[in-house]
Amino acid sequence: xxxxxxxxxxxxxxxxSHCNEMETLKAFATGNxxxxxxxxxxxxxxxxNQNFIFSPFSIEAILALIAAGAxxxxxxxxxxxxxxxxxxxxxxALENFFNLLNQQSDDYQFSSANKLFVNNDFQILDSFKxxxxxxxxxxxxxxxxxxxxxxxQKINRWVxxxxxxKIRDIVTPDDMDISIKLFPVNALHFKGTWEKIFSYVNKGxxxxxxxxxxxxxxxxxxxxxGYYESPTLxxxxxxxxxxxxxxxxxxxxxxxxxxxxxLEKDTYPFLKPQNLEDEHVSVTLPSFLVESxxxxxxxxxxxxxxxxxxxxxxxxxxxxxxxxxxxVIQKAFINVTKxxxxxxxxxxxxxxxxxxxxxxxxxxxxxxxPFIYYIKFQDVLLFSGRISHF
Numbered sequence: 001x002x003x004x005x006x007x008x009x010x011x012x013x014x015x016x017s018h019c020n021e022m023e024t025l026k027a028f029a030t031g032n033x034x035x036x037x038x039x040x041x042x043x044x045x046x047x048x049n050q051n052f053i054f055s056p057f058s059i060e061a062i063l064a065l066i067a068a069g070a071x072x073x074x075x076x077x078x079x080x081x082x083x084x085x086x087x088x089x090x091x092x093a094l095e096n097f098f099n100l101l102n103q104q105s106d107d108y109q110f111s112s113a114n115k116l117f118v119n120n121d122f123q124i125l126d127s128f129k130x131x132x133x134x135x136x137x138x139x140x141x142x143x144x145x146x147x148x149x150x151x152x153q154k155i156n157r158w159v160x161x162x163x164x165x166k167i168r169d170i171v172t173p174d175d176m177d178i179s180i181k182l183f184p185v186n187a188l189h190f191k192g193t194w195e196k197i198f199s200y201v202n203k204g205x206x207x208x209x210x211x212x213x214x215x216x217x218x219x220x221x222x223x224x225x226g227y228y229e230s231p232t233l234x235x236x237x238x239x240x241x242x243x244x245x246x247x248x249x250x251x252x253x254x255x256x257x258x259x260x261x262x263l264e265k266d267t268y269p270f271l272k273p274q275n276l277e278d279e280h281v282s283v284t285l286p287s288f289l290v291e292s293x294x295x296x297x298x299x300x301x302x303x304x305x306x307x308x309x310x311x312x313x314x315x316x317x318x319x320x321x322x323x324x325x326x327x328v329i330q331k332a333f334i335n336v337t338k339x340x341x342x343x344x345x346x347x348x349x350x351x352x353x354x355x356x357x358x359x360x361x362x363x364x365x366x367x368x369x370p371f372i373y374y375i376k377f378q379d380v381l382l383f384s385g386r387i388s389h390f
Contacts, residue, residue, distance in 0.1 A: 028093035029379045031083035037268035042299040053332045053385035062186035069318030081305035091135040107244035108192030114138035122181035145180045148173035162187035192242040193340035207369040219338040226276035252372040260370040282362040296328040
């Protein structure tokens with residue numbers, strides 16, 4: 001019997017925290033940090049001298065949905081490769097987290113959405129439909145994948161709507177195939193302003209190496225920020241909050257101009273929560289824009305997720321028909337300016353300049369050489385990446 005295929009697409013976009021619930025979220029977050037670190041290492045192997053942005057959460061969210069229909073060795077590989085806690089804990093944490101993510105606010109936009117595009121002749125088990133809708137907040141829509149152009153347009157249109165028209169043409173008609181039966185998509189979108197908008201922008205020098213420099217737009221702000229200097233990691237940490245939210249961006253700046261490579265030898269220590277303290281800091285940060293697209297299948301296979309991509313895949317919790325995953329693709333985008341994230345469309349108010357009279361001189365946080373950044377919400381890492389050059 002010929003195996004039907006799952007073609008899996010993830011699309012992420014970013015321009016730019018009750019006792020039991022907290023425990024499940026904490027368990028998920030701990031695995032999320034570990035998975036992000038391992039994923040960062042693998043992406044770095046493929047893009048050693050490049051800027052990049054990726055969303056570990058988007059990958060975990062959509063693959064956890066597929067794992068909900070996995071059994072036996074296939075299910076065990078999902079848990080191990082993605083550093084997920086027990087399946088029940090994972091689904092409970094994601095259900096609670098999706099509810100938090102999708103809360104509406106006048107001050108920022110944040111949404112995470114899952115959707116299953118299902119071929120007209122493919123039958124999903126009712127039990128899986130129920131879990132997909134209730135635990136993963138997933139929509140289900142029938143598609144005729146034999147009509148390649150129409151199917152691609154339908155998927156691209158949904159992605160555009162969910163990412164504020166920033167992610168376009170994630171698939172082409174050539175990606176569509178009559179053998180595709182189930183096409184899951186996760187879209188993650190955030191737009192917000194800094195809680196403390198940068199005061200001004202001027203040109204400054206960015207050291208790609210000690211001898212290779214480039215003039216770039218540098219943003220400036222002196223105020224109170226979460227700050228930490230790590231003598232062990234030989235790096236400084238700065239946390240930049242977004243306005244009226246629990247969402248933050250952390251900049252990890254090596255002490256040395258060419259210190260990024262040494263810091264990246266062990267990624268987990270700089271991704272886990274740091275001992276930040278409110279400090280008087282003078283911040284100089286370049287504005288930056290990064291777009292990345294990944295074929296994640298080889299990366300996930302190196303992390304241990306192998307069986308689901310083969311004829312040995314056991315996804316019998318999804319359908320009585322045999323299934324295997326054929327591809328995992330992610331496209332991500334980040335644009336950081338003095339106003340925050342996706343600043344061109346931002347009209348939000350900002351907190352006024354701090355009126356605190358600091359008793360100590362401002363610590364200097366000059367981001368003029370390669371650095372790492374990550375975005376988190378409720379201690380879950382949503383996005384991570386690096387800037388090594390302009």
